[in-house]
Each structure stands twice: as structure tokens, then as C-alpha cells.
Amino acid sequence: MPRVVARRALWSIPLLFGVSISTFVLVSLTPGDPARTILGQNGTQAEYEALRQQLGLNQPLWEQYWRWLSHVLRGDLGTSLFTGQPVTMLLDGRLTVSLTLIVGATLLSTVAGVLIGVASALRGGFAGRSVDVVAKLGLAIPTFILGLVLVLAFAVRLQAFPATGFVPFRDSPGEWLRSLVLPVVTLSVAGVTIVAQQTRDAVLDALNLDFVRVLQANGFSRRSIVYRHVLRSAAIPIVSLIGVVFVSLLSGTVFVETIFALPGLGSDAVQATEQHDIPLIQGVALYFALIVIVVNLLVDLLYTWLNPRVRAEL
Amino acid sequence: MRRKTKDRRLSTGSVMLVAALVVACAVAAAAAAAGSKPSREGQARRAAAGSVLTIASSDAATTLNPAQNGNSAASAIYDELAYEPLMNLTNNGTITPGLATSWGYVGDGNTKFEMTLRTNARFSDGTPVTADAVAASINYWRGAKGPLAAYTSAISSVTAIGPSTVQVQCSTADPDLPLVFSRLLMAGDVISPAGLKNPTALQNQTFGAGPYMLDPSQTVAGSSYTYVPNPYFYNQSAIHWQKVVVKVIADDNSALAALKTGQVNIALVGSNTAAAAGSGLSVYTAPAQFEGLYLVNRGPGSPLAKVKVRQALNYAVDRTAIAKALFGKYATASDEVAVPGYDGWDPKYANHYTYDPAKAKALLAAAGYPHGFTLNVDSLNEFQMNNMAEAISGYLAKIGVKLSITVTPTIAAYVNDALSKKYQTVSMYYGGLPMFVIGQQLLAENAGLFNPFKSDNQTFDKLLAKGASLPAAERNVVWRQLQDTIVDQGWQLPVLYDDETWVTTKNLRGFTVGGGNINPDPLTIAPAS
Numbered sequence: 001m002p003r004v005v006a007r008r009a010l011w012s013i014p015l016l017f018g019v020s021i022s023t024f025v026l027v028s029l030t031p032g033d034p035a036r037t038i039l040g041q042n043g044t045q046a047e048y049e050a051l052r053q054q055l056g057l058n059q060p061l062w063e064q065y066w067r068w069l070s071h072v073l074r075g076d077l078g079t080s081l082f083t084g085q086p087v088t089m090l091l092d093g094r095l096t097v098s099l100t101l102i103v104g105a106t107l108l109s110t111v112a113g114v115l116i117g118v119a120s121a122l123r124g125g126f127a128g129r130s131v132d133v134v135a136k137l138g139l140a141i142p143t144f145i146l147g148l149v150l151v152l153a154f155a156v157r158l159q160a161f162p163a164t165g166f167v168p169f170r171d172s173p174g175e176w177l178r179s180l181v182l183p184v185v186t187l188s189v190a191g192v193t194i195v196a197q198q199t200r201d202a203v204l205d206a207l208n209l210d211f212v213r214v215l216q217a218n219g220f221s222r223r224s225i226v227y228r229h230v231l232r233s234a235a236i237p238i239v240s241l242i243g244v245v246f247v248s249l250l251s252g253t254v255f256v257e258t259i260f261a262l263p264g265l266g267s268d269a270v271q272a273t274e275q276h277d278i279p280l281i282q283g284v285a286l287y288f289a290l291i292v293i294v295v296n297l298l299v300d301l302l303y304t305w306l307n308p309r310v311r312a313e314l
Numbered sequence: 315m316r317r318k319t320k321d322r323r324l325s326t327g328s329v330m331l332v333a334a335l336v337v338a339c340a341v342a343a344a345a346a347a348a349g350s351k352p353s354r355e356g357q358a359r360r361a362a363a364g365s366v367l368t369i370a371s372s373d374a375a376t377t378l379n380p381a382q383n384g385n386s387a388a389s390a391i392y393d394e395l396a397y398e399p400l401m402n403l404t405n406n407g408t409i410t411p412g413l414a415t416s417w418g419y420v421g422d423g424n425t426k427f428e429m430t431l432r433t434n435a436r437f438s439d440g441t442p443v444t445a446d447a448v449a450a451s452i453n454y455w456r457g458a459k460g461p462l463a464a465y466t467s468a469i470s471s472v473t474a475i476g477p478s479t480v481q482v483q484c485s486t487a488d489p490d491l492p493l494v495f496s497r498l499l500m501a502g503d504v505i506s507p508a509g510l511k512n513p514t515a516l517q518n519q520t521f522g523a524g525p526y527m528l529d530p531s532q533t534v535a536g537s538s539y540t541y542v543p544n545p546y547f548y549n550q551s552a553i554h555w556q557k558v559v560v561k562v563i564a565d566d567n568s569a570l571a572a573l574k575t576g577q578v579n580i581a582l583v584g585s586n587t588a589a590a591a592g593s594g595l596s597v598y599t600a601p602a603q604f605e606g607l608y609l610v611n612r613g614p615g616s617p618l619a620k621v622k623v624r625q626a627l628n629y630a631v632d633r634t635a636i637a638k639a640l641f642g643k644y645a646t647a648s649d650e651v652a653v654p655g656y657d658g659w660d661p662k663y664a665n666h667y668t669y670d671p672a673k674a675k676a677l678l679a680a681a682g683y684p685h686g687f688t689l690n691v692d693s694l695n696e697f698q699m700n701n702m703a704e705a706i707s708g709y710l711a712k713i714g715v716k717l718s719i720t721v722t723p724t725i726a727a728y729v730n731d732a733l734s735k736k737y738q739t740v741s742m743y744y745g746g747l748p749m750f751v752i753g754q755q756l757l758a759e760n761a762g763l764f765n766p767f768k769s770d771n772q773t774f775d776k777l778l779a780k781g782a783s784l785p786a787a788e789r790n791v792v793w794r795q796l797q798d799t800i801v802d803q804g805w806q807l808p809v810l811y812d813d814e815t816w817v818t819t820k821n822l823r824g825f826t827v828g829g830g831n832i833n834p835d836p837l838t839i840a841p842a843s
Contacts, residue, residue: 031722
């Protein structure tokens with residue numbers, strides 16, 4: 001286990017470096033001028049140049065990146081070009097919202113996906129084919145459309161959940177839960193279908209293994225065989241998939257946070273990109289990259305624990 | 315080998331487990347809901363009782379500094395709640411007292427302007443609004459070089475000539491100073507001396523003399539901004555709410571859903587969304603901006619250099635059909651660069667260039683382009699600008715003029731491309747403003763974004779200079795002449811003016827917008843009961 005952690009930590013350094021450089025280059029190539037956005041269209045050329053100089057935007061790209069990197073190494077992600085507030089202060093609160101959303105969606109995807117997948121594998125026939133069809137539908141429906149439909153049905157028509165907004169847990173646990181139901185369901189639908197399909201395939205494969213027949217011959221109950229043995233064997237690919245699902249949900253937060261007006265990293269990324277607020281964009285990219293690294297590490301650790309062959313190799 | 319027989323107990327168990335999970339979630343949510351859910355009726359009652367007014371804005375506040383903020387409906391609200399302007403505006407554009415009780419030009423020529431302040435106004439920190447404070451605020455505004463600073467470019471000095479009298483001296487005539495200091499152009503949003511001492515704090519806090527002030531402890535930047543009453547506001551009876559919350563909801567459909575569920579009371583939405591509001595909500599409209607195409611490359615060699623060509627383009631477009639197709643009942647065909655409610659608007663141009671493709675072709679032929687030509691367009695994927703360009707393209711194609719449209723995804727890219735001089739036309743989207751301002755921003759040689767090729771028209775310059783120095787009644791005559799020239803020469807290709815569409819819940823009164831004031835005055839909005 002410590003070797004896994006150490007290896008992941010080492011690999012994370014060039015990964016973060018690569019993410020920050022590619023984000024910086026991509027943003028720099030995108031048309032847009034923060035000075036013009038701040039001053040409006042009526043400034044003089046001299047005024048734009050003066051502001052660019054003040055913000056350091058007139059320096060060569062590599063100098064701008066190096067200045068940013070040297071601050072990051074000291075724990076300073078810089079300040080927003082527009083609000084002047086520290087990027088860490090702006091993003092820390094939003095990180096909680098996004099993580100709550102993504103973790104909730106991942107949990108729902110996992111639990112519901114596994115249960116549906118197991119049921120489908122065991123029932124077979126029509127149920128199995130239905131899971132395939134529903135899985136494809138779940139992947140085909142755009143997150144944006146699904147979110148709007150859920151809002152219309154459950155918020156506007158049934159008044160069961162709020163249409164927009166996020167309530168912090170400390171303000172009201174009940175309202176916190178209510179404010180998350182629709183966004184989490186919206187975000188998790190695709191994940192449920194992916195996990196269900198993968199679970200079904202993995203369980204079916206595991207049921208064909210010799211040890212299952214041996215267990216049956218030894219009189220073990222079907223429930224015990226499936227939930228104590230087959231699922232553990234099938235869990236290995238499922239765990240790997242859940243890590244991928246978690247990472248894919250990150251991109252889905254952009255849509256979901258916009259639809260439900262949630263103050264998360266995704267909606268912040270949209271605003272920062274529109275404004276060409278480079279420090280904020282870099283900060284968001286860094287936060288997302290760190291989340292991916294941590295999740296992949298946890299997946300690796302879980303995988304190692306589940307798979308005795310991997311443990312033996314370590 | 316795959317099992318073919320079904321184990322009903324296990325299958326049933328799995329299904330039951332799933333069902334139990336779903337039921338558990340529903341019960342938990344319902345329990346939470348029963349315990350703490352504020353009903354729509356409850357929200358409405360609280361709002362009606364004067365508790366909380368919630369306004370949805372599509373944009374987060376880039377800054378709370380009024381000198382660096384803009385005056386679009388989405389951004390102005392952040393400042394209007396906290397900064398009382400020197401002059402207010404009614405919904406029909408009439409200028410009324412704000413922090414100033416009287417004002418006027420001194421002598422002829424519209425170069426010297428004086429304002430008398432009310433004596434009982436205070437900032438939110440309790441300090442009085444004095445002439446010195448007002449002068450310092452306006453001078454700061456001029457130096458802050460925000461997006462609206464250009465409207466103060468004619469001002470050369472602002473001084474306090476008495477404890478409550480401010481004098482503004484202009485280097486050139488500026489007839490629109492009352493509007494410049496109103497909530498329309500916001501230079502009169504007075505910032506307290508404490509705020510001016512710490513300009514950085516202006517980005518995240520408010521230092522005004524308005525009815526409300528920002529409560530940073532209840533504010534989440536980029537998400538929701540909470541304002542509480544200013545205990546020092548000079549007209550306490552105009553404060554109807556214990557709290558005003560501005561919630562950032564970027565998506566129109568989400569804003570409409572929030573209105574229908576009572577989460578917000580007011581939202582500015584697109585016309586398509588307003589049309590879907592339904593009978594449970596109220597819709598308010600105000601003519602706000604004109605749209606079409608800026609014909610920017612009128613230089614030698616360009617087809618647009620010829621008047622007949624520009625007139626042909628204007629005859630080729632069916633404005634009524636485009637207005638109806640893009641905006642339904644929330645737009646009106648128009649041939650002029652002006653909006654009802656502002657000086658310079660002339661109702662006779664509702665149908666000056668009648669839709670006449672045959673005449674358009676004849677004009678093109680007479681101008682030496684019998685087979686048409688190609689124009690490129692810098693457009694933007696917002697405010698239906700790209701749809702407008704496509705609609706115009708369809709009509710121009712019938713007379714042989716082909717539009718090659720480039721749609722940029724961001725305003726920054728649109729601006730960059732427009733200034734690059736690579737495009738002969740630019741998608742037009744311009745808000746209602748006084749004619750003097752329109753002249754400077756669209757027609758002047760150094761208009762920048764809207765005249766990147768620096769087209770020069772001496773008639774415009776003469777009329778602008780003449781009108782700027784005249785009193786209002788005489789000035790309007792000159793502005794009509796200016797509009798005549800713009801339209802007659804086909805200087806641009808305006809197609810319509812469309813409305814700002816506000817949607818509110820029905821438990822409010824006093825919400826008004828209109829030509830000349832497209833943003834609602836927070837002072838007039840009160841609970842219905």
C-alpha cells in the first residue's frame with residue numbers, strides 16, 4: 001500500500017504540471033482580452049496597455065506562466081483579475097459544493113448501478129435486455145435536457161424539490177438534502193447506466209467461473225454465493241469503472257451547476273472562461289486535477305485491497 | 315454455463331432491495347420536506363409581508379464598484395440597490411430627484427452644469443452626502459476608466475461651490491449630463507469618502523447612500539448577494555424589504571422555474587422564456603436595444619462605400635418577418651438606430667425602407683453590382699445576434715449578396731474580431747441611449763468598436779456639435795435631422811428594436827419599466843398587500 005501511494009504521489013507532480021501548462025496555453029490561445037473586459041470598449045489603447053502592464057498580461061507567455069507557477073509553489077494561486085480576491089478563497093467554498101454533488105452522484109451511481117446490474121444478471125432474459133436498452137437511453141439523453149425535465153416535473157409541477165440553489169448543511173440539513181436531490185439524480189443517471197451495464201457483464205462472467213459451481217455443490221445459498229463471492233470477484237472491474245465515472249462526472253458538473261444555479265467549481269469555470277480570468281481558470285483546472293489524482297489513488301488502493309494478486313505483487 | 319432457471323427469492327429480494335432503497339430516499343426527502351420545507355405559499359407570504367425580495371440575475375457581479383460596473387440589466391442591479399444616483403428615472407424616462415433635488419445648465423452651450431443636493435442624505439456609514447463627497451466621487455469615476463467612463467469624457471472638472479452645490483465644467487458641450495448622473499449611465503452613483511479611500515474594497519463591498527447595503531456575511535460571491543436596509547437612507551418609507559437577495563441564475567429556463575416555484579420574485583429573461591411564463595406570473599416589457607448589422611467597412615473599394623448599395627441592403631430585408639420570427643411579440647420592425655423613449659427616436663421610420671427586393675436589385679445594379687457581392691460578418695452567439703445575421707443573410711441572398719458569417723463564442727472574441735478590421739460588417743446589438751451618445755459611439759470617426767475603419771461623415775459631426783450645445787426642445791429637432799441623415803444614407807442596417815422582458819411573481823406592486831428606463835427602480839417595488 002505505501003508503495004502505491006508513493007508511486008501515485010510521484011506521478012501526480014508531472015500530471016499537475018502538464019495540466020497547468022496545457023490549460024495556460026489553451027486559455028492564452030483563446031481570443032479575449034481581460035483589460036478590454038474590465039475597461040469596456042471605450043478605453044483608449046494607452047489605457048488598455050497600461051492595465052495589461054499592471055496585470056502582467058504584456059509579458060511573454062512563459063514569463064507569465066513562470067510567475068504563476070512560482071506563486072503556486074508557495075501556496076498562492078494568485079488573485080482574480082476582476083474581483084481582486086484570492087483564488088483560493090473564491091474556490092474553497094465552491095469545492096465543497098462540487099464535491100458534495102460529485103460524491104453524491106457517484107454513490108448513487110454505484111449503489112443503484114450495482115443493484116440494478118446484479119438483478120439484471122440474475123434475472124436474465126427480458127430484464128437483462130431491458131438494462132441494455134435503458135443503459136443506452138441513459139447515456140443518450142443530454143444531462144442538460146434531463147435536468148430541465150426533472151426541474152419541470154419535480155420542482156415546478158409537483159413542488160417536491162427546489163428548482164435552483166444550494167443550502168449549506170450547517171444552515172439546514174433538511175434543506176441541504178432537498179437542494180441536492182435533483183442535481184444528484186441528474187448527474188448520476190449516466191453513471192447508473194454505465195455501472196449497471198458493467199456490473200451485469202461482470203457478474204455474468206463471474207457466475208461462469210468454476211469456483212461458483214464448487215460453492216453450489218457445497219450447499220452454499222445463492223444469496224451468499226452472489227453477494228459474498230461473485231460480487232467480490234466482479235467488483236474489481238466495477239471499482240476501476242467507478243473511478244472513471246467519478247472523473248467523467250466532473251465535466252457534467254458544468255451543466256448541472258448551471259441548470260440548478262449551484263455555486264460550484266463548474267459554474268465558476270464557465271464564468272471565469274467567459275471573462276478570460278486566467279488565474280481563476282488555472283485555479284479551477286488545478287483543483288479538478290487534484291480531485292482526479294486523489295480519486296485515482298483511492299481507486300488504486302481499493303483495487304489493491306480487492307485483488308489478492310496485485311497485493312502479492314506488491 | 316449460465317444459469318437459465320430463475321431464483322425467484324433472490325430476484326425478488328434484489329428488486330425489493332432496490333425498491334426499499336428508493337422508498338427510503340423518498341421517505342427521507344419527504345421527512346426533511348415536512349420538517350423544514352418552506353411552502354411556495356409561505357415564501358409568497360413572507361415576500362408579501364415585506365420580508366425578502368429575491369431577484370434573479372443571469373450574471374454574477376464582476377465587481378461591485380459602480381465606477382467599474384456596467385449598466386446592463388444583469389449587472390446594474392448590484393449597484394442600484396446600494397448606490398442612490400444624483401438623479402432618478404421614471405419608467406417613461408422622466409428625470410426625477412435622487413441625491414440631487416435640482417439641477418440645470420448655467421448659461422448657453424451646455425458646458426456648465428450645477429446640481430443642488432438634498433441636505434438629509436447620508437451614506438451607509440452614517441456620514442453626510444456633501445458637495446465635496448459628490449465631487450470626489452465623480453472625479454474618481456472619471457479616473458477609474460470603467461466601461462461607462464466614456465460618458466464623462468466631456469467633463470473637465472467637478473467642484474463643490476457650496477456645502478450642497480456641485481458644479482460640473484465641460485470642455486465641450488454635453489447635453490446629457492442629467493442622464494449621465496442618473497441610474498442610466500451611473501456616474502452619479504455616489505461613493506462615500508470611506509470607499510474612495512479604499513478602492514480595492516469597492517470590488518466586494520458597498521459604500522453608497524442607497525436604500526440598501528451589501529451584507530458580506532450573507533453573501534456568496536458569484537452565487538447570491540444579500541442586501542439589508544441602509545438605516546441612514548433619506549427616505550425610509552421607500553424601503554419595503556427586510557432583505558433583498560440577488561441570486562445568480564445563468565440559465566433562463568432555470569430562472570423561470572425559480573419564478574414558478576416562488577424561489578425568486580423577479581427575473582430578466584429572454585423573450586422566448588417570457589412567452590412561456592404562463593398566467594401565474596406577470597410580464598413587463600420595455601423597448602431596449604436595436605439589432606441588425608453595422609456596415610463598418612465604407613472605405614474605398616468596398617461595396618459599402620456606395621450609398622445606393624447600403625440603401626439596397628436596407629430595402630432587401632423584411633424587417634417585420636424577422637422581428638416576428640426571432641422575438642415574437644417582443645420586437646418591432648425599425649429602420650433607425652434609436653429606441654422609443656429616447657431623443658432621436660422618430661416614429662416615422664417604422665417603415666421607411668419597405669421590403670422591396672426588386673428595388674434593392676435595381677439599386678445594386680445602378681451602383682455597379684448587378685451580380686451582387688460577398689460580405690463577411692463578425693457575429694456572436696448571444697442575444698440572437700447570430701440568428702439575426704442568418705435571417706438577414708437569407709434575404710440578402712435573394713438579391714445576390716452573400717453573407718459569410720463567423721459566429722464567435724464569447725463577447726471578447728467578437729470585440730477582438732470587430733476591431734481587427736477583417737470584417738466588413740458586424741452584428742449589431744446596441745442599447746437605447748440618447749442620440750448624442752449614439753452619435754459619439756456609433757458615428758464618430760473614433761468610435762472604436764462600432765467604427766473600426768474610422769469612416770468619416772462630416773454631416774454627422776456638424777449635426778452632433780450643433781445639437782450638443784442646444785436646449786432640449788431645439789436639440790431634438792437636430793437629432794431628428796441626424797436620424798434622417800443616418801437612415802437616408804443607409805449608414806447602418808438596423809432591422810428591429812426588441813424588448814427587455816422582465817417576469818415577476820404576482821405578489822408585487824410598483825414594478826415598472828418603460829422606454830427610457832429599462833431597469834426597474836428598486837425603490838418602487840413593494841409587496842402587493
